[in-house]
Amino acid sequence: MIVDLPKFVAAEEPYWTRLERILAQRQQDPWAPLTLEAAKELDYLYRRAGADLARVASFSAEPEMRRRLEQLVARAYAEIHGPRREVAARLRPWRWLSATLPRTLRRHARALWLTVAVTLAGAAFGGIAVAVDPEAKEALMPFSHLRGDPADRVAEEERAMSDRLSGHKATFAGELMTHNTQVALFALALGIAWGAGTIVLLFYNGVILGAVVVDYLLACQGVFLAGWLLPHGVIEIPAILVGATGGFVLARAAIGRDDGRPLAVRLRAVADDVATLAAGAALLLVWAGVVESYLSQYHEPAIPYALKIAFGLVEGALLLTYFGWAGRGRAAEAAP
Template identity: 50%
Template sequence: MIADLKTFIERERPVWQELERELGRVREGLASLSDLKYSRHLLALYQRASADLARIQGYSAEPELKAYLENLVGTGYAEIHSATRNSRHFKPWHWLTRTFPDTFRRQIWGFNMAVILTFVGAMLGGILVLHGNEGREAIFPSQFGHLVEQTPSQRVAREERPTEFDRMSGHKARFSAELMQNNITVSLRALAFGITFGILTVVLLFYNGVILGAVAVDYVMDGQIVFLFGWLLPHGSIEIPAILVAGQGGLVLGRALIGWGTPHSLRKRLRLITPDLATLAGGAAVMLIWAGIVEAFFSQYHAPVLPYWVKITFGTVELVGLIAFLFLCGRRAPSEPAP
């Protein structure tokens, strides 16, 4: 029994309005019922509105309020009890601009570890290159023999010859597809290697760092810094972070298998991280597709056809944009409840 209907309405109206607002966010795809904490909060709002509807059933003087609550509770029931509907309606733009960066930030520890492993590997690679050809032979696989046989200056001179400008004429699309396939394979391997409790993911990230550091120091020592940045930045500013994101997924998987810091069973740990792993893998793949296109149609052109300052500026803008996207995109206002 309600002693004071007016006071009751004033007290409960904020709850109804919040429920109405959150149901709108769920319908628009701005909130997900797959988040346990959020779904419990929404269910509590729904149950309270249902109880309020039951309490005013005997008041014939408030037909509009009763109709409003009946509609609100009905909508809430439809959304809450059909949560699986949202999983069957994939929204690419929402996934790219909100789900992916949000997942990246939630598992940022894995990315930080991937960066550290790559950086340590790069330091070792740089140190080995300082020992001359013996260090190069110890680092570079046989298919990269030209990195041992030629100095960076010789390679740059070859790349800048006029006869080299159109060497991929008519083959750029195929070359781009090959780059995408190779890079996506390497990245997915870094993620899948998490099944080894993250051990092979650590090895792969470290070795990639060794190669990267060796190449960078080799060019820097030979005075080819401008060429190095002009060559690597356009595609590397996206490709390298993509591999790190894939490695991030592998480390997340490895940690879940080991079970650090959680009382959950192995099955539950894997179930909890599966959406994040799929998102990180998909995000890395999208980044690598873009990097492959840039590498084939932009990075392979050198001065004087394409000035290095243009390539460096382009790569820098890409890197800044990627950082802003990953760390800022999809963030909610302080007053906006988390999904």
């Protein structure tokens, strides 16, 4: 029996408010991993609210308080004992795209910056190698059309007046999407080997990128290079980095430093984030494939370089804005 109702409410109100905030946070982002400490807190607050409900159930003078506790306990019970709500969340593509994907990437910002650092290191190595020894590109370039003189290739591309991909644009775009998605997912999957494979693949991709950029710049073909690479590259390269970020998330779970949980538990804890990053990388690469097939492969006089460069810069700015700010409002509203 409650002797002093105001004192009881004053003592218990912080616990009810805390439980409401946790439940609101879970509703906003059902994919967010729940740590052991957070799960224990949720269970404790649920049991405490249940005990409080039992104490006020016969207190007819406060029907609003009783209804509030009944709803709170019911929501907590559904969160703990009910079916997982992630299934419903996965069927809400707009929420996933507008909030879950960018927030997941920001949550693993350190892993993302590691992918950037490894790629830049590879680019520096490839660029220096070509600058010091131009013949090195024979060993570094994986495609034959990149091993020749950049000036000759530019002249050939600008002389070609016919539509080389006429009737084959969709096929070419599909091949690009398939190949690049395989690279991104391969970089992610290699994370299970403690991230070593992911690092090697990122470094190698960086070497190719750096070698190509320096080779074309030394040949004074920077404008052609920007018009060729920017439209699809500002999406394609970040997409591979997003996939590789998932690889490093997987690697951290596999290593489990200072983590007493079993490997299977650690992998389950990051499974949703890894799946989100993989899907995000694949989605970006679909767009990059379309742009490369329908825009990047066409040069002056067919399409002005300035237009292609401007298109790429706008794409890059939009992508940075999306990953940097999308979903922040919802995160703030759900913050405990």
